[in-house]
Amino acid sequence: MAPDSAPARARLRLEAFCNAIRLAVLFARSRTRLAGSAGFAEGMSLLASWLDLYPDTIHPQLAVDADRDAALEIRSNALQALTDVDGLLSDLREISLVKSTATRLQVRDVERAFARPRPADALSQDSVRQQLDYLRAQTPAVLSGFDQALASFDGIETWSELHLHSFAPDLSTLGNVLRLFARPIEGLAAHDGILEDAAACVTQVADMGAPLDVTTTVQVATTPHAVEPGQPMRSACTSATDRLMALEKMREARHWFETHEPSSPIPVLLRRAEQFVGKRYAEVVQAIPPELLVQWDSEA
Template sequence: MPMSVIESEALLDELSAEAPCGEDLEYDTAFAELEELIQETPERQYGDTIIPAQPPDWGAVKRTALSLFERTRDLRIATALARALLHTDGLSGFAGGLAVVRGMLERYWDGVYPLLDPDDDHDPTLRVNVLVALCDQDATLRGLRETPLVDSRALGRFSLRDVHIANGLLTPLATDDAAELPTQVKIDGAFMDAELETLQGNAQAVTEAIAEVLQIEATLTDLIGVTRAPDMSALAGVLKEMRNVLAQQLQKRGVGLTVEAEAAETEAEGRSSSAAGAGQRLVVGEIGSREEAVRMLDKISEYFERYEPSSPVPLLLKRAKKLVAKDFMTLLNDLAPGGVDQAALIFGSANEETSE
């Protein structure tokens, strides 16, 4: 059964008056089990036999995450649950999982796990990194694109990935059966054959998921500032593509998206846009300026100093920071003073260039 609003709300109740978020289970065996369950089993080879990579057992991930919710309120568990619900309960489950993530941010920011570091100006990097998994291609977006948008008894299931292949936007894999490749004619036929109520439910779920993502982004911007909040547009973008496909197909059936769903998305987009107007978010997977690059070097250095204190990486990164603003000859003089004369012989000195 897909996660209902009531079930989502139950996962957001205070665990106790003294400790609303319960206990930190980071070192609990059940938490370790969840982290192991959510990992994909990589491709293996034994002699001439190749065993393909295996996805996580999402049912087990869901069950383990829900059991942990009985003792804690943790963003790591919430994101794992949202990803699991996508695979076990479909689009409505994913929207419900995102609602849990949003609710944790809105209600329990001060106490939700992982805790903010009081010794580092309450740095939210750990929490941001947890949420970035929702925008990761391998962790979430690939599975989202492969989630069925339509299920026809006569013509089969089709996803956003299938729509992309049918329209030449994506090259099929070598493992895809050429005889079974999707075409737009097949996809259109499936949407005409499928139950209208189911299609409307999928469209409603996708639109609600978009609203949840935009609310998560806006809430984070309010809490930690626009420069620290992650850009959730990769996730929102895939969901909007799915929404557009469903809207177009529903229009062919003579119906549209519900007024309530469109209103929720419009409200969330307005809040997200106003929050973004204050500055530029940290873009997941993309660095837009030298200043952002330097900040990322600082974050990488902080990670190794905190979790791998014997690593030489922080020393190397600190030296690298000093070289960012230097030109080639100054950099060469800093790294290898003896190499400056050799470089001058090859490229010519600055004085020679001036005299010419």
């Protein structure tokens, strides 16, 4: 986006005024209505960058409530606005991909074609696939916004899990829609920034002598200066990296089931398992009935 463009100037004014999750969502709604997938990508990028740059000071701040759990829940509710069916999600579904007089293809048409169960009046999946393939080959700009939006979405989801822990909102509805169109982009700057933020958390927790948690795991390569050879931190960071990689694999598996088998209970179980990663054994056991654990263990 050109720095002197109207959207760019609007972003700068917003940032100077206030860094708030709900404000970023409103910006995303307005840009989506004006510029379709490209505008939606701008809004998602703004939110991802704000979360990366202002993890502690972005509104609603944790100081909004003396009860930390209540404050985390308030932040979670603000992010949950990304999946408001009467808000941003509705704007996203209204985006027109094909605007010819003969046919009109919207995001909601693609979503309905691949829904489970599939509505009787939905377009055929083959027809939708052909149109998307044509758009990707002939007019890639129409779908490139979804590529960028998915990259920002992944960064936002990662930030939520790192900073909100068990209060992280379920954003899978939005993710499922974006994955119908997007070709994932590697190395998004906002996502890299979130990993660097997590690396700083690793250093801080290590200095305090606290046990590592999934909220402080990150690849050691992102902060080579944080660990000197021979320090005990090396093995802890290696373990943390392995745990983060395993968590990412779990997340990828959940995304696959959410996309291809949305009616299956497996995504729910996998999401719950993700939330347990890094928790103490006692916390996990308290959340699962002991008799169920015994049954699962005997059936394995």
